[in-house]
Amino acid sequence: MIAVAGVAQAGEASPQRTFEAVAIPEARRLYSLALSILRDEGEAEDAVQETLLKAWRSWGSVSGMDRPAAWLTRVCVNHCISRRRLLRARGWPPLDLREEAGSAPARSSNAELIDMDRAYRRLSLKQRAAITLNYRHGYSIEECAVFMGCRPGTVRTHVARGLATLRKELIDD
Amino acid sequence: MIDLDPRLESRLRTFYEHIEDQSPPRGLAGATPPARARRLSLNLVVGVAAAALVAAGIALFATELHQHHNAPPPAPAGAGNGSSLPNASQMTAPLPSSTRTLIPVLHGQGAATLQTFTPNGLIFIEYACVGDGTFGVASTNSDVAFNEVACSPDGTAASVQGVIVPAIGPIGGTPLTLKVSADPATRWEIVIADGGPVLPGLTLDFSSAPAGSRVLVEGMYGTGTTSVGPFTHTGPIYVRYACTGTGTINFAASNSSEQIGTRGGCLNGAVGTALLSVQSLKGPVELSVGAAPKSLWEILVYEFPGPNA
Numbered sequence: 001m002i003a004v005a006g007v008a009q010a011g012e013a014s015p016q017r018t019f020e021a022v023a024i025p026e027a028r029r030l031y032s033l034a035l036s037i038l039r040d041e042g043e044a045e046d047a048v049q050e051t052l053l054k055a056w057r058s059w060g061s062v063s064g065m066d067r068p069a070a071w072l073t074r075v076c077v078n079h080c081i082s083r084r085r086l087l088r089a090r091g092w093p094p095l096d097l098r099e100e101a102g103s104a105p106a107r108s109s110n111a112e113l114i115d116m117d118r119a120y121r122r123l124s125l126k127q128r129a130a131i132t133l134n135y136r137h138g139y140s141i142e143e144c145a146v147f148m149g150c151r152p153g154t155v156r157t158h159v160a161r162g163l164a165t166l167r168k169e170l171i172d173d
Numbered sequence: 174m175i176d177l178d179p180r181l182e183s184r185l186r187t188f189y190e191h192i193e194d195q196s197p198p199r200g201l202a203g204a205t206p207p208a209r210a211r212r213l214s215l216n217l218v219v220g221v222a223a224a225a226l227v228a229a230g231i232a233l234f235a236t237e238l239h240q241h242h243n244a245p246p247p248a249p250a251g252a253g254n255g256s257s258l259p260n261a262s263q264m265t266a267p268l269p270s271s272t273r274t275l276i277p278v279l280h281g282q283g284a285a286t287l288q289t290f291t292p293n294g295l296i297f298i299e300y301a302c303v304g305d306g307t308f309g310v311a312s313t314n315s316d317v318a319f320n321e322v323a324c325s326p327d328g329t330a331a332s333v334q335g336v337i338v339p340a341i342g343p344i345g346g347t348p349l350t351l352k353v354s355a356d357p358a359t360r361w362e363i364v365i366a367d368g369g370p371v372l373p374g375l376t377l378d379f380s381s382a383p384a385g386s387r388v389l390v391e392g393m394y395g396t397g398t399t400s401v402g403p404f405t406h407t408g409p410i411y412v413r414y415a416c417t418g419t420g421t422i423n424f425a426a427s428n429s430s431e432q433i434g435t436r437g438g439c440l441n442g443a444v445g446t447a448l449l450s451v452q453s454l455k456g457p458v459e460l461s462v463g464a465a466p467k468s469l470w471e472i473l474v475y476e477f478p479g480p481n482a
Contacts, residue, residue, distance in 0.1 A: 027197055028196075028197050031197035032192055032193045032195075032197075035192050035195065036189065036192050041195075042398075045197070048197070056326075057323070112184060112187070113187065113188060113191055116184050116185070116187070116188045117188065120188065124429060124430055126429075131185075132189070135177070135185065135189075136185075136189045163177070163181070166181060166185070167181060170181070170184070
């Protein structure tokens, strides 16, 4: 069973909603989120599948939450950052393999995108999650802390260090 | 919100827009309930531990056996198996090509006893089930068992799941009879195969890492990509491996902040050794093993402890 403390309370007045109506439409957003963190299409798909599976199995309580989307986000983020699979960072596998693998940024002719992708892959999963949630998805530091299961100060540290790494890597390029 | 310099903000925004332009796989975009992710690996230790689960399951099976007497016998798949269960080709798709089919894809409902077979090497049990209850498999001699899993609800598409059981010790080369435990209304499919003596690596003696070394990950079987660990180390990490096929097998070790990797070749099961790192990663380390989805591999991970061990 998934812990949902801090995200939403089950059993509140929200009407029961169907899984298809609530969770499935979230799949694309969750996939983008997972792909932003994991930078691996297969891993991202796995993360979303696992998230939806947990939602499906707990739908009796999830459907009654005020913000089931927030619950889905938290589960997805936790799944991503607990994987600890940093296969693509630190230049491994080499860029040529990433191109062979067909990831979109590597295929792109846009050199800046490739540089950014390479720099981004050097971030830890938690740094990626913190920057993605805070910068891209617009969640507050406190909300990010709930999603990531850590303290707000830790989120700030992840964001700051992640950005510092990006700046350094992009300047080095 | 993050306060970014305009240059980095622009590049980051473009980067994220590019990510968000990527469409999710069709399987995620469809309006169908999720399928369970497939995890097909079983540590030897887990395999042995799994056998112990039978003891707890005996009482349950006594009940299940009673139900079995009233259940229809399993039939070859395709004979009215219902659209929510995978077809035969989907059931066998995860099996490495080198495996030998012991029990062809069967469709059943409720508890059942399967035909006796004699396994060698690794036993691959692929299954899918639909219903409100659970599904489990155990052998009549208590050597094989895996815990009961929840089935996909009625009306949803069941995915193929699998476990690998090393047919070693009392299991290898002796007749084995498996029983399926399931609620009377639960429909299921199963296919069982074994690896046979296809991997020279199966002869690896997991207890005999080189003298002076320390085992970090006990011998482990798997297919596709799987993470193992965590473990801590003080010296260079070595991976002794064998894998089917002729593709590559990738190894990546990572802690919370850095990672290192290397790769090896799958030379139809020939045993190789990969040196993963010469420096130590601080703290708990996880090792990701990545090979083609149908490539069967086994690994033994060890180190030669450093001076600070």
